[in-house]
Amino acid sequence: MAEETGGTAHEPKRVNTAEPWERAYWARRFMVPVEQVVAAVEAVGDEPERVAAHLGREWPGHEPVT
Numbered sequence: 001m002a003e004e005t006g007g008t009a010h011e012p013k014r015v016n017t018a019e020p021w022e023r024a025y026w027a028r029r030f031m032v033p034v035e036q037v038v039a040a041v042e043a044v045g046d047e048p049e050r051v052a053a054h055l056g057r058e059w060p061g062h063e064p065v066t
Helices: 020-030 034-044 048-055
Strands: none
Touching (some): 020 034, 020 048, 034 048
């Protein structure tokens, strides 16, 4: 399990909003509407840590499944 190993080797290096499916992925990932993801990228750039902070989310932000 990733949360046990602390591994984030497969985390994306940037928040890409070029395609609809990518915007949908990030909206689900950050648990916010697509429009908020796009606005965050426009405001702070495409680094996931910065986008997450702008949205008030943790990065990588994986919540344990219960």
